Amino acid sequence: MWELLFPAVLNGILLGGVYALVALGLTLIYGVLHIVNFAHGTLLMIGMFMVWLLAAKMGIDPYLALPVVTLAMGALGWALYTGLIGPVSRGEDKMLLLATLGVSILFDNGMMVAFSGDTRSIETAHSFSTVDIGPALVPVTKLVSFGFAVVVAGALWAFIALTETGRAIRAVAKEADGARLMGIRPARMYAVAFAVGTACTGAAACLLLPSFYVNPGVGNVFILIAFTIVVLGGMGSFVGAAFGALLVGVIESLGGLFLGESLGPILVPLTFIAVLLFRPNGLFGRS
Amino acid sequence: MKIAGIVALVAIALAPFLSTSQAVANMALLAALAVAGGQAWNIAGGFGGMMSFGHVAFFGVGAYTTAILQTRYGVNPWLTLPIAGAIAAAVGFIISWCCSRAGLQGSYFALVTLAIAEAFRILANSLDFTRGGLGISLDLNLAASNFQFSDKRVFYAVALIVALAATLVCWWITRSRFGARLIAIRENPDAARALGVDVSLTRAGALALSGAVTALTGVIYAQVFLYIDPNIAFGVWRSVDMMLVALVGGSGTIVGPIIGGLVLHLLSEGSRELIDIPGFAPALYGIVLLLIIGLLPGGFARLRHA
Numbered sequence: 308m309w310e311l312l313f314p315a316v317l318n319g320i321l322l323g324g325v326y327a328l329v330a331l332g333l334t335l336i337y338g339v340l341h342i343v344n345f346a347h348g349t350l351l352m353i354g355m356f357m358v359w360l361l362a363a364k365m366g367i368d369p370y371l372a373l374p375v376v377t378l379a380m381g382a383l384g385w386a387l388y389t390g391l392i393g394p395v396s397r398g399e400d401k402m403l404l405l406a407t408l409g410v411s412i413l414f415d416n417g418m419m420v421a422f423s424g425d426t427r428s429i430e431t432a433h434s435f436s437t438v439d440i441g442p443a444l445v446p447v448t449k450l451v452s453f454g455f456a457v458v459v460a461g462a463l464w465a466f467i468a469l470t471e472t473g474r475a476i477r478a479v480a481k482e483a484d485g486a487r488l489m490g491i492r493p494a495r496m497y498a499v500a501f502a503v504g505t506a507c508t509g510a511a512a513c514l515l516l517p518s519f520y521v522n523p524g525v526g527n528v529f530i531l532i533a534f535t536i537v538v539l540g541g542m543g544s545f546v547g548a549a550f551g552a553l554l555v556g557v558i559e560s561l562g563g564l565f566l567g568e569s570l571g572p573i574l575v576p577l578t579f580i581a582v583l584l585f586r587p588n589g590l591f592g593r594s
Numbered sequence: 595m596k597i598a599g600i601v602a603l604v605a606i607a608l609a610p611f612l613s614t615s616q617a618v619a620n621m622a623l624l625a626a627l628a629v630a631g632g633q634a635w636n637i638a639g640g641f642g643g644m645m646s647f648g649h650v651a652f653f654g655v656g657a658y659t660t661a662i663l664q665t666r667y668g669v670n671p672w673l674t675l676p677i678a679g680a681i682a683a684a685v686g687f688i689i690s691w692c693c694s695r696a697g698l699q700g701s702y703f704a705l706v707t708l709a710i711a712e713a714f715r716i717l718a719n720s721l722d723f724t725r726g727g728l729g730i731s732l733d734l735n736l737a738a739s740n741f742q743f744s745d746k747r748v749f750y751a752v753a754l755i756v757a758l759a760a761t762l763v764c765w766w767i768t769r770s771r772f773g774a775r776l777i778a779i780r781e782n783p784d785a786a787r788a789l790g791v792d793v794s795l796t797r798a799g800a801l802a803l804s805g806a807v808t809a810l811t812g813v814i815y816a817q818v819f820l821y822i823d824p825n826i827a828f829g830v831w832r833s834v835d836m837m838l839v840a841l842v843g844g845s846g847t848i849v850g851p852i853i854g855g856l857v858l859h860l861l862s863e864g865s866r867e868l869i870d871i872p873g874f875a876p877a878l879y880g881i882v883l884l885l886i887i888g889l890l891p892g893g894f895a896r897l898r899h900a
Contacts, residue, residue: 395888396887400700400701402891404645405883405887406887408883409881409883409884410884412876412877412883415880416874417873417880423872424872531708534709569716569726569727570716570720573716573720576710576716584693584698585696587697587702
């Protein structure tokens, strides 16, 4: 039993580390803008295509591409919010939600037109190397990705907790009107939060692609997982999202082990529904 | 003005019967199904303000109910219509009841419905009972008694009746006490509760009605194409389509989803004529949605008030 359980849990945790980056971006956007960003999975997909293009066409290793893709996705997030989502929704919550849905439909299908629905993956020099950890055989790429994820999540935490911009973002998240009186422009912080949240998907894309595939619909695979993590941790909570991500990674991994490949994934939506119905403030939140 | 509009809609609805072309009948059928789906979404999403992102769950329940009852138990397909409607109504009632009890609304409600539809898709994909990813094929047996017609115009007539029934439900909502309660809850749940409206029950009733009508479109779909699988029956994009039809036309109005269904359907057919690349027509849907919320937040139906 241990021989089966240990590798599954370990794999889940490693996967959860990368999920954490996706979810941290989503929870940041939720915490500041108070909207559910339906375009988050789509933006991750765009990032994954960037990584794929760099790797397959120019031979750039996904890990080396991380700074470039993260910055590029951040810029895209900024442009999307200030150029499209912000103006179109005029700050109304329902319209913001629908605007992110519109962006998601447009980009998912736009990428389908540009790249067709084919599924693509990349092979790197280290694609097939593995290491033994106890009874588990772990792909090196997953270990490296987990390490990168911890570093990026730490950098994000430092940005939010220690920098002046991070303070301003937190101020707007708590009390937009009060922040305005202190000379902070909330609209600007919304754009910064959206940009940083989107940049997270860029980093996650670099860490996912060495062991995952990409196609124009791949965002849908991650969006529900990311939402599940965010509600598990409590909407808008950073530490919660980080723990929630590891938990969801393990849940998914154990689902595959005990329920099989095809039924296993059901644990994620079921967890999601159960948390929202019974503990809507998350596992660690006040009920 | 109002009478002229109704006459125009009736003329549009009846025009396809004049043509003997099966291609025209097929287009009309798909447009009528789009209108019926959008109008069904409108019952809960428009008048009740319950932003469902998982309406495909009801469509899939309808399609799978008829397919399973026919292939496993030999039930006549006509009989499966009320059964599918009843099962979907029960599903809708339970979902809405649980969400109301847990205080989930707005984005949270949207997310729960999305997750439920995904759970249904995974179940259909893994159970032997639903034949997993293989899907279910229905035997070809063209006979009116078997709800299969060689002439697509008959299917169009059936879809038209469902679309009309959904529209009548919306009309009834604007006239009845039930509808008044539902709209009051959408505008202000706390105020409605203070006035003695049973919020959970009213919302559950709305989602049950909406789900039942959506399931009927699922049954018709299964009869037309004689095949369903988990991705056809529970794919996210179909939820989005239903929602878009209502939002683009004008959710919470009677005529909105009719306009939305016609506009979006013509757009997708027209764009396919021009550029036939997978994804092109749905990408245009995304642009239309962004334009609508940016320029015409109430949808096309609100144009006449502008």
